[in-house]
Amino acid sequence: MCPGTLLLYMNFDKEIIEHxxxxxxxxxxxxxxxxxxxxxxxxxxxxxxxxxxxxQLWALPxxxxxxxxxxxxxxxRILKERTGLNEIYMQQFHVFSAPERxxxxxxxxxxxxxxxxxxxxxxxxxxxxxxxxxxxxFSKVEPVADVFSSACEWFNIHDIPDMLLDHGDIxxxxxxxxxxxxxxxxxxxNLLPEKFTMPELQKLYETILDKKLDRRNFxxxxxGNGILKRLNETKKGxxxxxxxxxxxxxxxxxxxxxxxxxxxL
Amino acid sequence: MCPGTLLLYMNFDKEIIEHxxxxxxxxxxxxxxxxxxxxxxxxxxxxxxxxxxxxQLWALPxxxxxxxxxxxxxxxRILKERTGLNEIYMQQFHVFSAPERxxxxxxxxxxxxxxxxxxxxxxxxxxxxxxxxxxxxFSKVEPVADVFSSACEWFNIHDIPDMLLDHGDIxxxxxxxxxxxxxxxxxxxNLLPEKFTMPELQKLYETILDKKLDRRNFxxxxxGNGILKRLNETKKGxxxxxxxxxxxxxxxxxxxxxxxxxxxL
DNA sequence: CCAAAAGTGTTTAAAATACACCCATGC
DNA sequence: GCATGGGTGTATTTTAAACACTTTTGG
Numbered sequence: 001m002c003p004g005t006l007l008l009y010m011n012f013d014k015e016i017i018e019h020x021x022x023x024x025x026x027x028x029x030x031x032x033x034x035x036x037x038x039x040x041x042x043x044x045x046x047x048x049x050x051x052x053x054x055x056q057l058w059a060l061p062x063x064x065x066x067x068x069x070x071x072x073x074x075x076x077r078i079l080k081e082r083t084g085l086n087e088i089y090m091q092q093f094h095v096f097s098a099p100e101r102x103x104x105x106x107x108x109x110x111x112x113x114x115x116x117x118x119x120x121x122x123x124x125x126x127x128x129x130x131x132x133x134x135x136x137x138f139s140k141v142e143p144v145a146d147v148f149s150s151a152c153e154w155f156n157i158h159d160i161p162d163m164l165l166d167h168g169d170i171x172x173x174x175x176x177x178x179x180x181x182x183x184x185x186x187x188x189x190n191l192l193p194e195k196f197t198m199p200e201l202q203k204l205y206e207t208i209l210d211k212k213l214d215r216r217n218f219x220x221x222x223x224g225n226g227i228l229k230r231l232n233e234t235k236k237g238x239x240x241x242x243x244x245x246x247x248x249x250x251x252x253x254x255x256x257x258x259x260x261x262x263x264x265l
Numbered sequence: 266m267c268p269g270t271l272l273l274y275m276n277f278d279k280e281i282i283e284h285x286x287x288x289x290x291x292x293x294x295x296x297x298x299x300x301x302x303x304x305x306x307x308x309x310x311x312x313x314x315x316x317x318x319x320x321q322l323w324a325l326p327x328x329x330x331x332x333x334x335x336x337x338x339x340x341x342r343i344l345k346e347r348t349g350l351n352e353i354y355m356q357q358f359h360v361f362s363a364p365e366r367x368x369x370x371x372x373x374x375x376x377x378x379x380x381x382x383x384x385x386x387x388x389x390x391x392x393x394x395x396x397x398x399x400x401x402x403f404s405k406v407e408p409v410a411d412v413f414s415s416a417c418e419w420f421n422i423h424d425i426p427d428m429l430l431d432h433g434d435i436x437x438x439x440x441x442x443x444x445x446x447x448x449x450x451x452x453x454x455n456l457l458p459e460k461f462t463m464p465e466l467q468k469l470y471e472t473i474l475d476k477k478l479d480r481r482n483f484x485x486x487x488x489g490n491g492i493l494k495r496l497n498e499t500k501k502g503x504x505x506x507x508x509x510x511x512x513x514x515x516x517x518x519x520x521x522x523x524x525x526x527x528x529x530l
Numbered sequence: 531c532c533a534a535a536a537g538t539g540t541t542t543a544a545a546a547t548a549c550a551c552c553c554a555t556g557c
Numbered sequence: 558g559c560a561t562g563g564g565t566g567t568a569t570t571t572t573a574a575a576c577a578c579t580t581t582t583g584g
Contacts, residue, residue: 030293031393071362071393095357095395097336128296128336130360199563216565217547234554240562241554464536481538482574499581505535506581 015147017116020107024122027064032129033075034062034167035090036174037083039138040191043203045157046138047171048082050149052164054110055103058155059164060171061146062129075132082152083141089190090134093177094170097128101166133174135190157207182208186227186256189248197235197243198222227253280412282381285372289387292329297394298340299327299432300355301439302348304403305456308465310422310472311403312436313347315414317429319375320368323420324429325436326411327394340397347417348406354455355399358442359435362393366431398439400455422472447473451492451521454513462500462508463487492518 037048052059063078065071071092079088104124111118143152155161160171181187187208188201202218222228229249234242302313317324328343330336336357344353369389376383408417420426425436446452452473453466467483487493494514499507 028295028391028393030296065362065393067391068364070364071360092360095336095360097330099333099335126293126332128293128330197563214547214549215563216549219564221546237556238562239556240560241564243563462536479574479576480536481576484537486573502583503535504583505533506537508536 013114013116016114017111019147020111020116020118020121020123023064027066027122029122030125030127031071032062032064032127033071033078033132034060034096034129034170035075035078035082035132035134036060036171037079037134037136037141038174038178038191039136039141039154040204040207041138041154043200043207045204045207046154047157047160048141048143049153049155049161049163050082050145051151051153052148053150054148055106055164057164058161058167059149060167061152063146071130075130075134079132079134081146082144083136084144085136085140088134088136090132092130093133094131094173095128096131096166096170098166099126101129102126103165106164129170131170131174133177135178135187137191137193139193178208179210186248186253189250189253195231195233195245195247197245199243201246225252225256227256278379278381281379282376284412285376285381285383285386285388288329292331292387294387295390295392296336297327297329297392298336298343298397299325299361299394299435300340300343300347300397300399301325301436302344302399302401302406303439303443303456304401304406304419305469305472306403306419308468308472310469311419312422312425313406313408314418314420314426314428315347315410316416316418317413318415319413320371320429322429323426323432324414325432326417328411336395340395340399344397344399344401346411347409348401349409350401350405353399353401355397357395358398359396359438360393361396361431361435363431364391366394367391368430371429394435396435396439398442400443400452402456402458404458443473444475451513451518454515454518460496460498460510460512462510464508466511490517490521492521 039046039048048061049058050061051057061078061082063074063081065074069077072090075090075092076086076088079090080086102125107121107123108118111121138154143154145152157175160168162168163171178187182205188196188204191204192200198219199215201222202213202215205218206213227249228246231245231247233245235245236242304311304313313326314323315326316322326343326347328339328346330339334342337355340355340357341351341353344355345351367390372386372388373383376386403419408419410417422440425433427433428436443452447470453461453469456469457465463484464480466487467478467480470483471478492514493511496510496512498510500510501507
């Protein structure tokens with residue numbers, strides 16, 4: 001542990017200790033929520049991770065459900081705290097419940113390190129976690145770490161570090177889920193800025209599906225189901241023919257969301 | 266309440282009271298599992314329900330997760346107890362977490378009725394429930410009620426009674442999920458007996474999707490992806506041309522399960 | 531021998547795929 | 558003026574949908 005670390009802990013001690021000793025008065029026991037926050041930037045699919053100080057490992061942004069709170073609300077709250085965004089597109093995708101997924105050792109060691117002697121804590125108990133998958137506009141996110149974390153950063157989906165517990169598995173499952181989603185729902189609206197070019201949209205699909213798509217057929221298919229509106233505006237400052245900007249036709253987009261659109265490209 | 270009811274309660278009192286007062290020593294708090302058990306019989310899609318004595322309403326078969334048990338194991342255990350079957354095809358499909366989904370009133374009234382005064386019980390607390398969807402061979406199931414229930418019966422999917430809490434919603438979500446599944450996975454293996462005829466398989470699909478399919482195109486598609494083996498045996502005693510029996514080619518079936526098969530019929 | 535339901539094949543329409551040429555821009 | 562990447566159209570293959578006739582069986 002580097003020299004400043006222990007001191008840093010001190011600043012957060014009160015809140016953290018309270019969480020370990022009294023969190024169960026506020027939150028449901030045994031249940032947590034973990035979020036996979038996907039973003040798209042520089043033609044790369046990214047995921048927002050936290051560096052958990054107590055475990056010295058990267059981890060998914062997560063949290064707990066308040067005693068009178070809907071789980072979806074808990075997920076929204078967590079997402080807002082890490083990204084600053086309201087109205088995030090998200091959905092639960094899987095529950096992870098292996099009895100051996102526990103941070104008891106890590107957590108009690110951590111408490112010792114910050115000088116607290118606690119034999120029992122709701123945080124030492126078993127947790128079942130519900131995975132939420134969220135799609136956000138990268139450019140609008142301002143990553144904020146939580147009290148348990150010393151960093152909050154984007155990672156390229158192909159460059160994920162070792163992660164806490166089964167968080168790596170959770171992330172993989174989320175990605176798999178996103179790929180499936182893509183076949184049936186339009187996805188770009190949540191991941192792209194309001195205006196975007198066709199090549200950008202295509203790159204998004206290619207990145208998620210992890211395969212190349214034919215430029216012309218892709219365009220035909222996307223334009224064909226009418227969820228896009230082309231703007232009378234082209235991208236500036238490119239060393240070749242300038243692509244048009246597009247934006248989503250919200251009404252038709254929503255409709256396609258419900259009806260499904262059988263994308264297999 | 267009919268006259269015999271209270272007496273009937275007595276026989277179960279010990280186990281039930283123990284459950285209310287000490288269940289939290291055995292099970293995780295705040296988390297339950299509810300199962301939607303689908304079967305297919307007489308060309309109808311059926312669901313197995315319990316009549317909950319404490320609520321005097323039909324309810325989904327459900328249960329709780331033991332302190333050191335994987336949630337999937339809990340679901341398997343519950344499924345086995347109600348159906349007698351091991352190795353059931355099942356999967357979680359959604360978590361229901363509205364804070365208002367609570368049986369506190371119903372449960373405490375019930376305890377009063379059986380003569381127990383308990384102000385507190387883990388069973389009065391809020392529960393988040395994980396829905397599991399299961400597909401079973403109707404002919405192999407022997408429905409068994411649990412201690413909280415006075416009946417365990419199959420219901421036609423189009424003839425579902427009023428149900429406890431949000432169980433109706435859970436059932437609808439499960440059905441929706443099953444319809445989606447059908448588009449990407451073969452489904453018959455779990456719902457049909459080993460030998461079955463093409464018209465039976467088609468009826469299964471028609472029942473789940475709730476629409477008519479073209480007999481010839483259906484057959485071509487199903488046979489086309491090679492998951493079936495036709496037997497040299499026809500159905501006996503039908504007043505018309507006898508259909509062949511088929512069975513699933515397990516190897517190819519499993520492969521199709523993974524690869525998906527884009528059924529949209 | 532006829533009604534009922536199953537087996538099989540063909541024709542047509544739609545969708546996915548593959549592929550080629552022209553256009554605009556910055557260097 | 559040329560390399561880069563974007564815009565657009567067409568021909569081909571594959572897949573889905575619609576449809577008709579023949580076969581078997583019990584009554």
